[in-house]
Amino acid sequence: MNQYQLRRAEVFKVMEAGSIAILFAGDLIKRSADATYPFSVNRNFFYLTGCDEDSLVLILLKTSSTQKEILNIKDQNPLMEKWVGKSLKDLEAKTISGINTITPLSNYEPSLGRLMDRNGINVIYVDTERDSLNARVMEGEAFGRKIHKLYPGMKVVNLNHNINALRVIKHPDEISDLKKAIDITQHGVENALRHLRPGRKEYEVVADFNHSLALDNSDNAFETIAASGENACTLHYVSNQKTLVDGELLLLDLGATYGHYCADISRTFPINGKFSDRQKTFYSIVLQAQQNVFDAIKPGVSMGDLNNIVKQTYSVACVEAKIIDDASQLDTVYYHGVSHFLGLDTHDVGQMDGMILKPGMVITVEPGLYSSSEGIGIRIEDDVLVTETGCEILSPNILKSIEAIESFMNQSKD
Numbered sequence: 001m002n003q004y005q006l007r008r009a010e011v012f013k014v015m016e017a018g019s020i021a022i023l024f025a026g027d028l029i030k031r032s033a034d035a036t037y038p039f040s041v042n043r044n045f046f047y048l049t050g051c052d053e054d055s056l057v058l059i060l061l062k063t064s065s066t067q068k069e070i071l072n073i074k075d076q077n078p079l080m081e082k083w084v085g086k087s088l089k090d091l092e093a094k095t096i097s098g099i100n101t102i103t104p105l106s107n108y109e110p111s112l113g114r115l116m117d118r119n120g121i122n123v124i125y126v127d128t129e130r131d132s133l134n135a136r137v138m139e140g141e142a143f144g145r146k147i148h149k150l151y152p153g154m155k156v157v158n159l160n161h162n163i164n165a166l167r168v169i170k171h172p173d174e175i176s177d178l179k180k181a182i183d184i185t186q187h188g189v190e191n192a193l194r195h196l197r198p199g200r201k202e203y204e205v206v207a208d209f210n211h212s213l214a215l216d217n218s219d220n221a222f223e224t225i226a227a228s229g230e231n232a233c234t235l236h237y238v239s240n241q242k243t244l245v246d247g248e249l250l251l252l253d254l255g256a257t258y259g260h261y262c263a264d265i266s267r268t269f270p271i272n273g274k275f276s277d278r279q280k281t282f283y284s285i286v287l288q289a290q291q292n293v294f295d296a297i298k299p300g301v302s303m304g305d306l307n308n309i310v311k312q313t314y315s316v317a318c319v320e321a322k323i324i325d326d327a328s329q330l331d332t333v334y335y336h337g338v339s340h341f342l343g344l345d346t347h348d349v350g351q352m353d354g355m356i357l358k359p360g361m362v363i364t365v366e367p368g369l370y371s372s373s374e375g376i377g378i379r380i381e382d383d384v385l386v387t388e389t390g391c392e393i394l395s396p397n398i399l400k401s402i403e404a405i406e407s408f409m410n411q412s413k414d
Contacts, residue, residue, distance in 0.1 A: 005098040019123035025056035168350035169360035177261040184256035188212035198246035202226040221255035221262035232377025266381030273409035289367040297391040
């Protein structure tokens with residue numbers, strides 16, 4: 001069995017007998033006129049099938065005696081292929097997903113009612129996720145509403161949390177893809193550093209990073225942050241318009257993708273290639289906080305515990321360095337969490353209050369320190385795998401120490 005078959009087997013375990021699960025790859029979204037946005041596959045659908053194409057539908061059927069998998073793919077249309085290229089074929093879909101029953105989308109809706117009636121279906125599972133009550137209705141939720149209207153007695157169950165629980169623990173193949181995304185990110189960071197100098201624009205640094213990603217046939221995991229000087233005190237600063245100033249720092253928060261798996265890395269560099277003494281003080285405090293978190297990561301520890309370690313480190317070091325007067329001012333210079341899950345999404349699924357770390361989880365470790373009055377914002381972020389006994393840093397080769405950064409930047413200028 002391939003990894004997608006194993007994942008679907010886990011989904012079947014939570015399904016009741018006499019039930020069916022419907023998951024959608026997602027549709028193209030109109031941009032303007034006849035133009036559409038680049039397609040981004042529903043990550044739960046991709047996680048269960050490995051197929052990356054719009055409009056596909058996955059059906060999982062479970063009775064008291066059988067389990068059946070059906071993948072609905074686009075009808076073959078030679079004329080349309082002349083315009084937009086070839087769509088997924090039966091054999092390719094079978095090979096990727098491990099699903100033997102591949103049917104055309106034109107059969108999906110006409111056959112679904114018969115499939116439900118003939119198998120005594122009384123429970124339908126859909127994949128519904130919302131950040132807020134007024135968020136856009138996604139396809140899984142819309143389908144659930146439609147079923148509820150057509151079959152008032154049908155039980156509609158959200159499968160989202162069950163799939164998310166699977167995604168939280170990463171398979172070795174997923175770790176491999178994450179490492180490749182991180183390697184591509186490293187190439188991009190180093191390319192950006194080679195061209196970093198006062199007088200350039202923040203967006204030019206982004207262009208250097210993106211150029212490297214393009215050469216590695218990769219995309220951005222998220223919109224790149226290139227924040228210099230005081231801009232770095234805005235956590236999600238993305239306008240990237242400022243001219244780089246001699247003596248200031250540049251905070252980069254960026255990442256590449258590989259097989260839809262996301263890297264998420266932050267580094268802070270001196271624009272002129274050399275940290276000032278004050279910048280070194282800030283940087284060393286953040287670096288120590290990150291190391292303290294690394295040392296604490298192991299199964300059984302919570303993300304809240306990790307964030308408290310950062311605060312404990314800062315409450316002493318920042319007072320000693322006269323960054324703040326006392327610990328009560330800590331939230332003026334550190335105002336975000338230290339960690340989130342990482343995977344098919346940059347802020348990956350599964351995170352809940354009080355979440356306890358388990359082997360196989362991948363998280364970020366990203367302490368930051370920000371002082372608008374001093375024009376300094378520093379964040380250092382690495383991607384980390386939780387192991388049986390501690391953690392493995394997945395991004396150890398991306399320049400981080402003061403000495404390594406200054407050496408690389410000075411060599412690049414020679």
